[in-house]
Amino acid sequence: GQxxxxxxQSMFIQEGEDVxxxxxxxxxxxxxxxxKQEPGEGPVLLIALYKAGELTSNGRLTAQFGITRKDxxxxxxxSIPSDVGIYFCAGxxxxxxxxxxxxxxxxxxVNP
Amino acid sequence: NAGVTQTPKFRVLKTGQSMTLLCAQDMNHEYMYxxxxxxxxxxxxxxxxxxxxxxxxxxxxxxxxxSRLKKQNFxxxxxxxxxxxxxxxxxxxxxxxxxxxxxxxxxTRLSVL
Numbered sequence: 001g002q003x004x005x006x007x008x009q010s011m012f013i014q015e016g017e018d019v020x021x022x023x024x025x026x027x028x029x030x031x032x033x034x035x036k037q038e039p040g041e042g043p044v045l046l047i048a049l050y051k052a053g054e055l056t057s058n059g060r061l062t063a064q065f066g067i068t069r070k071d072x073x074x075x076x077x078x079s080i081p082s083d084v085g086i087y088f089c090a091g092x093x094x095x096x097x098x099x100x101x102x103x104x105x106x107x108x109x110v111n112p
Numbered sequence: 113n114a115g116v117t118q119t120p121k122f123r124v125l126k127t128g129q130s131m132t133l134l135c136a137q138d139m140n141h142e143y144m145y146x147x148x149x150x151x152x153x154x155x156x157x158x159x160x161x162x163x164x165x166x167x168x169x170x171x172x173x174x175x176x177x178x179s180r181l182k183k184q185n186f187x188x189x190x191x192x193x194x195x196x197x198x199x200x201x202x203x204x205x206x207x208x209x210x211x212x213x214x215x216x217x218x219x220t221r222l223s224v225l
Contacts, residue, residue, distance in 0.1 A: 009152075031212060042116075042202050042216030043155070050211065088154060090214075098143045098162060098209040099170070102155040 006089055006103030014111050019076040021106045023089035031092035032072040033100065034063050038085045046087075047074070079110050114138050118203050118217035125193045125224045133188040133220050135203030143206045144186035145170075145214060146178060148199040155202065161186055162209075193224045 006023045013019060023032075031050055035043035047058050049065035049072060056063055060077045072089055089103040116137045125131055135144065142163050147155040147170075157170030161180040175197060177189045186205075190197060200221050204214040 004154075006154075033213065035216075040218070042204075042218050044216070045213055048211070048213055090155075092212050098206060098212050099145075099157060099160065100212065100214060102147075104152060104154040 004089065004091060004101050004103040006106060008106055009104065010107040010109070012109045012111065013079055015080060017079055019079055019083075019108060020073065021087060021089075022071060022073045023091070023103045024071040025091055025101070026070075027093060028069040029072075029091035030069070030094050032063070032065050033090040033092075034061075034072070034074050035088045035090060036085045037088065037105070043088055076108075079108075081110050081112050084108055084110050116203055116205055116215055116217035118201075118220050120220060121218065122221045123223070125190075125222065127194060127224060129193050129224075130189070130191050131193065131222075132190075133201055133203075133222075135186045135188070135205075135217060137184055137186075137203075137205040137215075139205060139207070139215065140183070141205035141207050141215075142183070143209065143212075143214075144180065145204045145206075146176070146186065146188045147202045147204065148172065149202060149219075150199050158188065158201075193222075195224045198222060198224045 034046045037043040047063040054065040062075045064073045086105040090100040145160040146158040159178040164183040167178045203217045206214045
């Protein structure tokens with residue numbers, strides 16, 4: 001089946017640092033979504049991307065839909081302790097109907 | 113706004129027991145999904161539904177059954193639980209196939225002993 005490679009698997013950073021993570025797929029996607037999951041909760045949508053090359057921001061978060069349509073990137077600027085959590089990318093292929101494929105997640109730890 | 117509500121939040125079963133997980137959404141969404149989440153494996157789709165009365169298999173359907181008798185509810189059943197089904201289960205719903213933003217419940221933590 002479809003494979004999504006998300007990296008890095010984990011990050012340990014100091015408060016105030018910038019963070020970058022990315023996802024790559026083996027096939028073309030028409031939608032990329034980025035979610036955040038906090039302990040004991042379900043994933044919550046951060047950013048949705050629908051066009052190749054699209055760059056979208058949500059506060060300190062910025063995500064991009066890669067021009068090859070096989071990758072996406074999420075950046076967090078000036079991290080704060082409440083950014084701690086697991087960040088997931090998810091993609092939708094044109095032929096997959098309503099199904100999403102999820103990456104394995106990036107566990108982010110922010111040290112005050 | 114309740115969004116997506118899952119019950120129960122926690123459950124412990126013995127091998128061979130059966131149970132049903134309930135998912136309810138109040139957003140009038142057509143599409144509903146059941147995922148399981150295991151450490152280091154992200155979210156894997158078990159079954160999904162594209163509308164009332166429909167169900168379809170996802171990536172890991174074995175050992176599970178589902179029903180969507182009402183648009184707002186999606187039930188996940190385990191007929192004979194196995195330790196390999198110990199996991200966190202998430203339900204999600206979405207409005208359309210096109211801009212497919214899925215909204216998640218808080219999860220059900222299931223342990224099978």
